[in-house]
Amino acid sequence: MMKKLLILSIAFALVSGISTFAQEAEATPYSNGQPTTENTNALFDLLTLVDAGASIGTNGLAAVIYFNDQYITTRWDATMSVDFYRLDNTGVLIETFQIPGVGGVRSITSNGTSLFMGTAGSVIYEIDPVSMTIDNTINIISSAAARMLTYDETLDGGNGGFWIGSFANDIASIDMDGNQLSVISAATHQTVVYGGAIDNVSPGGPFLWIHDQTGTAPSRDLVTQLNPATGVPTGVVYDFSADGFASGATEVLAGGLSITDGLDGHNGLALIGMCQCTPSNLIFAVELTPSLGVTDNAISSFTLYPNPANGKVNINTTVAGEKQVVVYDILGKQVINTTIAGGELNISSLKAGVYMVSVTQNKATATKKLVVQ
Numbered sequence: 001m002m003k004k005l006l007i008l009s010i011a012f013a014l015v016s017g018i019s020t021f022a023q024e025a026e027a028t029p030y031s032n033g034q035p036t037t038e039n040t041n042a043l044f045d046l047l048t049l050v051d052a053g054a055s056i057g058t059n060g061l062a063a064v065i066y067f068n069d070q071y072i073t074t075r076w077d078a079t080m081s082v083d084f085y086r087l088d089n090t091g092v093l094i095e096t097f098q099i100p101g102v103g104g105v106r107s108i109t110s111n112g113t114s115l116f117m118g119t120a121g122s123v124i125y126e127i128d129p130v131s132m133t134i135d136n137t138i139n140i141i142s143s144a145a146a147r148m149l150t151y152d153e154t155l156d157g158g159n160g161g162f163w164i165g166s167f168a169n170d171i172a173s174i175d176m177d178g179n180q181l182s183v184i185s186a187a188t189h190q191t192v193v194y195g196g197a198i199d200n201v202s203p204g205g206p207f208l209w210i211h212d213q214t215g216t217a218p219s220r221d222l223v224t225q226l227n228p229a230t231g232v233p234t235g236v237v238y239d240f241s242a243d244g245f246a247s248g249a250t251e252v253l254a255g256g257l258s259i260t261d262g263l264d265g266h267n268g269l270a271l272i273g274m275c276q277c278t279p280s281n282l283i284f285a286v287e288l289t290p291s292l293g294v295t296d297n298a299i300s301s302f303t304l305y306p307n308p309a310n311g312k313v314n315i316n317t318t319v320a321g322e323k324q325v326v327v328y329d330i331l332g333k334q335v336i337n338t339t340i341a342g343g344e345l346n347i348s349s350l351k352a353g354v355y356m357v358s359v360t361q362n363k364a365t366a367t368k369k370l371v372v373q
Contacts, residue, residue: 025276050091053280118149144172148196184231195257211257
């Protein structure tokens with residue numbers, strides 16, 4: 001299936017407007033060994049490319065998340081007066097702002113309600129996404145640091161937690177209070193960790209995707225798939241440079257990474273990454289699943305109404321018979337799994353938010369987005 005390619009802006013020639021921070025990619029010592037990469041995997045179709053350096057007018061960017069149809073990013077400078085930036089879904093700068101008491105952020109993740117920010121140290125900040133102020137500070141009790149930070153609702157027996165890590169050191173999982181749950185040794189994961197994203201939805205998963213600075217300059221931007229249960233690389237690797245979208249860059253360096261199922265124009269899961277490219281930092285989105293792992297519109301005339309809905313929703317197809325219905329929340333957690341004989345689905349148990357409804361009937365499957373009010 002042909003995928004829609006949105007190249008929003010690639011402006012490597014715009015050096016003069018971004019010269020102040022053009023060389024501020026936060027590099028780490030790296031291995032000279034080249035990992036085996038898979039450049040033809042259909043998983044990694046490029047969905048969006050945003051020239052963030054040109055849009056914002058500065059480089060030195062690291063953390064990135066796609067939240068409420070907007071990109072949020074920041075510079076990795078350690079000062080507490082550092083700027084954060086909000087871009088619309090086409091990459092246009094909406095605003096520049098600060099979060100009092102927060103600086104040096106390398107990774108941003110979310111549990112669907114709050115934002116959590118890692119500062120490459122032993123502190124995680126929980127941020128109110130409306131007021132952009134600190135709600136809570138989580139002190140990490142682990143040998144690992146939160147340069148990489150990704151929320152995983154399955155940790156701690158379903159109570160939630162985070163995966164953290166920094167450069168060529170151990171990766172750890174921690175609970176919501178910062179206590180260590182497990183450790184993946186550096187010798188096991190074999191990556192140079194900058195960012196990361198947990199994927200509990202893709203077939204064969206779960207997977208922990210690492211934004212990996214392994215490689216040889218100027219190409220050090222890989223997204224490497226790990227098995228989080230063992231910490232061992234699966235052999236699946238996306239090489240951003242090999243796709244050719246950073247052609248002309250003098251440095252291509254991994255930055256922050258996050259995951260979303262809400263990317264505008266795409267119903268499936270996508271990885272959102274920051275390339276600390278020189279001369280201009282780039283935000284990219286690559287496809288993980290076209291529609292939660294199934295083919296979109298495989299069921300003819302699949303309708304979902306009303307949408308937005310509350311209490312119940314009607315699911316209609318042109319095919320008679322029972323429907324297997326699975327509903328996922330914004331983080332990919334299965335919240336409803338049922339079979340319906342008619343068209344009505346009870347959604348009274350769902351909180352307000354965005355969900356994906358996957359319907360299977362007669363071995364055909366389709367998925368649509370549902371907004372619950």
